[in-house]
Structures are given as C-alpha cells and as structure tokens.
Amino acid sequence: MDIIPVLDIARGKVVRAVEGKRWAYRPIETPLSRTAEIVDVAQGLGKLFSFRKVYIADLDGIEGRGRNTRIVPSISQALPDAEMWIDAGTGSRGAARAILATPVATLVVGSESLESVRDWEEIAAEAPQRTVLSLDFRGGEFMGPDALLKDASLWPQRVIAMTLDRVGANSGPDFDTLKAIGSKAKGRRVYAAGGIRDKADLDALRSAGVAGALVASVLHAQKISASDLKEITSRKG
Template sequence: MQLIPVLDLKGGQVVRAQQGRRDRYQPIVTPLAGSADPVRVAEGLRGLHPFSIFYVADLDAIEGRGSNASAIARLSEMPGRPQLLVDAGYCDGEALARALAVPGLHPVLGSESQKDETLLKRFRDHPNLVLSLDFFADGFRGPRALLESPEFWPQRLIVMTLAKVGSATGPNLSTLAAIQAKAGNRSVIAAGGVRNEADLSQLSSLGIAAALVATSLHDGTLTPAQIAAFAR
C-alpha cells in the first residue's frame, strides 16, 4: 500500500488541518522542519522516507481566495521531481485541461468544487485525473451523481473524510469499504484519520491502494521502519 504525505497550503505555507474547519488552520509546527515553508516541510518528510509522491491541497484556490501556484511549482522542482496530486478547486474545463498537460502533475477533481458531473464525464479517461469524493461532518459534499455513478469514476479516487482529518480517531472504514466494493479494479485512496500501523493494516486488508497521511508522520506515531514496511 502506498503512503502519500499531505501538504495543505494556505497563504504560501503548510498548515495543520483540523477536521475540515479550514478557518482554524494554522501554519504547521513540526519537528521535521524549521518553518512551514512547503519545500522545507516536504524535505523534512523525505527525511523519514524517500517519498516520490505528495498530495497537495491548495486551500486558497479551493475557497476562491487566490492561489498557491508558486509554492506548487517550487515543490515540483524539488530533486527527484515528485509527482504531485493537486486539488486546486478545479471547476473549469480549460483550467483542468491545462493542469492535466503539466508533467508530473495529477489534478484532483474535488467533488465539493463541482456543480455537476460535466467535468468528470469529459476527463474521466485521462490517466492523470484523480477524483476526490469529499465527505464533511454533514455528509457527502458535491453532486450526488459523482458518488452514486461508479461508471463515471477515473482509475484513481480519493475517499476524503474531512471530519476525520487531524482527529486521531481512525479512518472511516465503513465508507471506504462501501466505495471499495463499487470501485472494481480502480485504486481507492483513503484520506483522513490514519493514526498508526494498525490503521494501515486495516486499510490494506480492505484492498485500499494508498493512504494520505500527515499528523502521524509529523508526530512520530509512524516510524521510518513502519513507513518503509508499507510505502512503495
């Protein structure tokens, strides 16, 4: 199972996510880096394991307040040129098409940013597209067709349970199992609540292909040896 570190960006800095309450997100304080600068934090994470892929949420773009494009460009130019799964609130066909053409960038189509299924249906066969099914505390956010029509899904999809992010309460196994059952041969990526090695083992037993992780890396709950045992 692949482990993918998370970089949540706001105002050009990495912030610590807390259960989807984005107004409360503050610049991260982590023993892995001396600042919240995105490249410094990514380098610190690579000190735990030579991660080749990162998930990046441009929170300013998602909320329509600007962009962290320059920070994302700096991340893409790091040594080893990591792959970046980027959710930048894509809701426009032209912007999504441009992002899909960038080498090493894998745009994440967040359900919370969609008005309907038009963009997903248009781009679902592109090998770099990732769909994120976004669940907040009040349930699924986005057009129901994105959740209820597996025939629209691309080859990779994230099950994003934002109420679990930073909560240390464990992943939402029931939701993940239900979506995994409908996903066929697609790769399902778990996001939110991963605490430790036991959680990763449970996800692996469900057939989950990858997990987005953040807090458990920064607080040392997942050790380099445990990361190496799961990461590939």
C-alpha cells in the first residue's frame, strides 16, 4: 500500500489544509519542522520515513495566482528519491506539458480544474502513464464534468478519490465514495484522500481494496509512527 504525504503550498509556504476551505489555510505548525518553509517541512517528512511518492498541491496554481516553478527543485533537494505528484490546477494541454517537462514529475489533474471531458482527453494524451486523475468531491457533490465521473473508460490507471471537505477534518475516510469509485475502476489503482485519522483507518482502506492514501494531518499530529509506515507500505496491494 502506498502512503503519500501531502504538501499543500500557498505563497511559498506549506499550509495546513482544513476542510478544503482554502481561504482559511495558514502556515503549518508541525513537530516535524521548525518552520513552514517548503524545504524544512519536506526534510522533516524525509526524516520520518523514506516515502516513495509525495503529493504537491500548488494552491497558487490551483487558484489561478500562477504556478510556482520553484516547488519541485526545493522538494527534490529534500526528498531526492521521491516521485513528485503535482496538482497545479492544470486545465490545458500546454500547462500539462510544462509540468511533465520535469522528469521526476507525475501530473495530477483535479476534476475541479476541468471545464470539459475534451480538455481532460487532450491533457491525458500528453503522457498517460505519468498522469493521475483526481475525482474531486465537496459536500457530496462531484466537482467537474459529470461525464468524467460516469464514464470510467476515461480514467487513467491511477485515480484519486478526493473528498475536500474531509481534508484535515479528522472525520474519517469517505468509504461510500471510495466504494462507488472502486466498483467502476476495473483494475485501476484507487487512492483515498481526506479524513484519515490513524493507522486503523489505513488498515480499513486497505481491506476495502484501496491502493494507497494521501495523508497530511495524521503525520503532523504524530498519530502514525515510522514503524506503522514501514509495516503498512511493506504490504502488497
């Protein structure tokens, strides 16, 4: 099972995400780092565990303030062996090409950033094996083109079920949404994002057939230890 730490970044700092309310995000305070600087927090994660992947939410890009091109070099310095999953609000093929120009980058496309299925198809055509689709939900509603949720043949091999209002809310994973997506995924790897509170939640996700989980608050609250991470990631599936 993959455990993927999340770095939510806004205006050059790592911020603490709470229920997808991006206007309320503030620079993170964590025992893993002395500051909210990107390199410091990334180094703190690296000292905790040798993560194989890291998820980077470039909130400036997602909210239309301009993509932060310095993020990947900064994090690569701290986590040189990690694959970078980058969501920068990509909604066009040109924007996708810019991210994919970095060899260590895997492009994450959030459904909330897409205006049409055609936009998604053009983006995915750039590098299908290096593209992940995030199916975004808020308040029980899908954020994105309805046809993209309904037609699983459009999905790549890796799909995230992102429940934004559960992010940082300590409310538990959205198992109903995960079950619905998993039933349509047909062999694709499904990743859970939002609400994970502890190792028990990760165990339950694995039992439900989830391939991996995106986590942040649970790491900074130290509710999952390095030994927990080693045990969970060593399991197949």
